[in-house]
Amino acid sequence: MSNKKLSGEVYYPSQETIDKANIKDWDELNKYAGDNYQKFWEERAEELHWFKKWDKVMDDSSKPFYKWFVNGKTNISYNCLDRHVKTYRRNKLALIWEGENGDSKTMSYYSLQRETCRFGNVLKSLGVKKGDRVTIYMGRIPEIIIAMLACARIGAIHSVVYGGFSVESLAERIEDSNSKVLIVADGAYQRGKIVPLKQIADEALQRCGTVEHVLVVKRTGQPINMEFGRDMWYNELINLPVVSKECSLEEMDAEDPLFILYTSGTTGKPKAILHTHGGYMVGTYTTLKYVFDIQEEDRYWCAADPGWITGHSYIVYAPLLTGATSFMYEGAPNFPYPNRWWSMIEKYGLNILYTAPTAIRGLMRFGESWVNRHDLSSLRLLGSVGEPINPEAWKWYHRVVGKEKCPIMDTWWQTETGMFMITPTPTVPLKPGSGTRPFPGIKMDVVDENGNPVKDNEEGFLVIKTPWPAMIRTVWKDEERYIQQYWSKYPGMYLTGDSVRRDEDGYYWIIGRVDDVIKVSGYRLGTAEIESALVSHSAVAEAAAIGLPHEVKGNAIYAYVILKAGKTSSPQLVEELRQHVSHEVGPIAKPEHVEIVESLPNTRSGKIMRRVLKAKALGQDPGNISTLEE
Numbered sequence: 001m002s003n004k005k006l007s008g009e010v011y012y013p014s015q016e017t018i019d020k021a022n023i024k025d026w027d028e029l030n031k032y033a034g035d036n037y038q039k040f041w042e043e044r045a046e047e048l049h050w051f052k053k054w055d056k057v058m059d060d061s062s063k064p065f066y067k068w069f070v071n072g073k074t075n076i077s078y079n080c081l082d083r084h085v086k087t088y089r090r091n092k093l094a095l096i097w098e099g100e101n102g103d104s105k106t107m108s109y110y111s112l113q114r115e116t117c118r119f120g121n122v123l124k125s126l127g128v129k130k131g132d133r134v135t136i137y138m139g140r141i142p143e144i145i146i147a148m149l150a151c152a153r154i155g156a157i158h159s160v161v162y163g164g165f166s167v168e169s170l171a172e173r174i175e176d177s178n179s180k181v182l183i184v185a186d187g188a189y190q191r192g193k194i195v196p197l198k199q200i201a202d203e204a205l206q207r208c209g210t211v212e213h214v215l216v217v218k219r220t221g222q223p224i225n226m227e228f229g230r231d232m233w234y235n236e237l238i239n240l241p242v243v244s245k246e247c248s249l250e251e252m253d254a255e256d257p258l259f260i261l262y263t264s265g266t267t268g269k270p271k272a273i274l275h276t277h278g279g280y281m282v283g284t285y286t287t288l289k290y291v292f293d294i295q296e297e298d299r300y301w302c303a304a305d306p307g308w309i310t311g312h313s314y315i316v317y318a319p320l321l322t323g324a325t326s327f328m329y330e331g332a333p334n335f336p337y338p339n340r341w342w343s344m345i346e347k348y349g350l351n352i353l354y355t356a357p358t359a360i361r362g363l364m365r366f367g368e369s370w371v372n373r374h375d376l377s378s379l380r381l382l383g384s385v386g387e388p389i390n391p392e393a394w395k396w397y398h399r400v401v402g403k404e405k406c407p408i409m410d411t412w413w414q415t416e417t418g419m420f421m422i423t424p425t426p427t428v429p430l431k432p433g434s435g436t437r438p439f440p441g442i443k444m445d446v447v448d449e450n451g452n453p454v455k456d457n458e459e460g461f462l463v464i465k466t467p468w469p470a471m472i473r474t475v476w477k478d479e480e481r482y483i484q485q486y487w488s489k490y491p492g493m494y495l496t497g498d499s500v501r502r503d504e505d506g507y508y509w510i511i512g513r514v515d516d517v518i519k520v521s522g523y524r525l526g527t528a529e530i531e532s533a534l535v536s537h538s539a540v541a542e543a544a545a546i547g548l549p550h551e552v553k554g555n556a557i558y559a560y561v562i563l564k565a566g567k568t569s570s571p572q573l574v575e576e577l578r579q580h581v582s583h584e585v586g587p588i589a590k591p592e593h594v595e596i597v598e599s600l601p602n603t604r605s606g607k608i609m610r611r612v613l614k615a616k617a618l619g620q621d622p623g624n625i626s627t628l629e630e
């Protein structure tokens with residue numbers, strides 16, 4: 001960093017951090033990548049294995065359908081496993097896992113490769129082929145990683161559904177992706193209880209008709225229903241003597257789909273974001289290596305869930321691509337006591353912790369003494385993701401967890417971007433609450449309604465102006481929606497859906513979503529999903545959902561409901577409606593509060609004005625309401 005004095009409260013890196021860092025001079029790298037971003041990404045791609053080299057780094061001839069590493073042939077699963085197994089990393093730990101109930105397991109690169117191959121063969125024997133979709137619905141257990149890598153190896157497209165989603169969310173995603181195979185666990189441990197994943201899946205399967213085979217991983221062991229001819233135990237199949245540990249892989253085109261992942265958008269049903277083998281691999285690999293500064297001896301912990309993009313990119317793929325040792329924990333942070341996380345950092349000597357502001361705020365509430373009971377001196381770097389981190393939580397994280405010696409990597413990105421976009425690297429001076437600046441080679445801007453750049457410190461829409469390798473390729477089966485949602489407001493610029501302010505030092509300060517997406521505990525939910533769940537209840541005529549500020553969750557869901565004629569409001573009904581959303585969408589979507597109302601603020605065209613509801617709930621001026629129906 002140049003010697004320019006930065007404004008506001010700034011935390012500078014220590015000499016120790018600078019000495020260790022993969023990138024010592026961010027400015028130099030930024031200039032290099034900024035002058036020729038394609039060359040920068042090409043050089044990163046050369047660090048990985050390709051069966052055939054690309055003809056062209058990037059092709060924008062049919063934009064916004066960008067292509068990266070055109071005609072290159074690779075396989076991300078090969079790069080995650082086989083590439084290392086051929087080296088001294090063969091016996092290095094790829095994964096250290098601890099269950100909430102104290103079970104634990106470690107897997108070396110070789111054992112992870114062997115299991116992945118065996119499972120790849122099981123999938124092949126069930127007729128799964130390149131391009132087929134496979135839905136995965138599990139908790140945080142090693143098998144979720146094996147399942148994803150096995151799909152990638154044989155060229156199947158995985159669609160992971162987060163274990164915190166429920167019946168309708170799962171059914172909808174299976175149906176939309178047309179999956180023939182579902183991989184599920186019998187259950188998951190969460191805060192001492194069992195989440196009955198297989199039971200939820202059984203109910204979901206009654207609502208959709210595409211699945212032919214269900215593979216069940218035994219985790220919790222309670223009795224479950226196994227449907228003859230459809231359901232089989234993963235553990236039995238994978239251990240059959242006929243199942244070989246050699247599994248030939250598909251040489252994938254760089255642009256072949258790797259996975260789809262459903263996420264909430266502005267309107268309507270969740271949409272499936274499509275990522276590919278080549279660009280996604282290069283983008284996630286590079287960003288993890290530079291931002292979390294992965295060193296050979298590191299033990300890295302991303303405490304997210306594999307069911308979200310954070311887990312796809314930075315639990316499963318990028319750590320394995322960099323040859324790191326990852327830690328994964330199954331359960332709740334405060335189970336059985338609020339020191340669970342800290343005790344595991346001490347026990348396994350973890351060096352990097354990457355989590356969300358909501359988790360930090362949640363653990364902060366229990367007080368410092370729970371943290372101070374443990375030796376956290378192994379920690380070298382911390383990370384934050386999912387929503388803006390409030391300076392109070394940042395400082396607590398920095399002082400109490402990081403003992404003032406661990407820089408915090410506040411990474412801004414999205415399911416669609418696939419990789420970190422605004423983020424520091426360890427030597428960049430930090431300002432609590434800001435993700436600092438775009439990653440080298442990424443060009444972003446803050447613009448007004450008409451697409452013109454706004455002045456420093458003014459709020460505007462965050463846009464991305466150059467393509468990047470891990471970018472979304474399309475919305476699954478819906479190219480129109482891809483264009484409409486991301487590329488139509490401002491031609492040539494990718495619309496993020498976030499509002500932001502950039503200060504005089506070029507540091508970005510994310511304010512929040514400007515659409516109907518609500519971030520609850522860092523989870524991305526759409527008002528439409530919650531509303532459609534409410535309306536599916538027999539007593540409900542109309543519903544509106546909004547997010548209101550919440551001390552720990554960031555935002556909490558408030559729902560307003562108009563009942564059908566003849567239905568009467570009662571505390572029991574309100575509770576029933578909350579439960580109904582939890583059952584249909586998932587516990588993460590359960591409204592904090594449901595209010596029964598007589599009417600909702602509609603525009604003359606019948607659109608609910610959530611903005612007006614929100615202003616009213618916060619006691620603020622609703623602003624322009626000229627379009628409001630009388």
Ligand code: WT7
Binds near residue numbers: 310413497512524
């Ligand atoms: C939205 C994307 C990709 C990570 C998990 C979330 C918000 C994400 C930050 C951050 C402020 C953040 C944005 C973004 N967001 N990271 N560091 N600071 N806001 O992925 O579920 O696709 O959500 O999360 O609003 O648009 P996602």
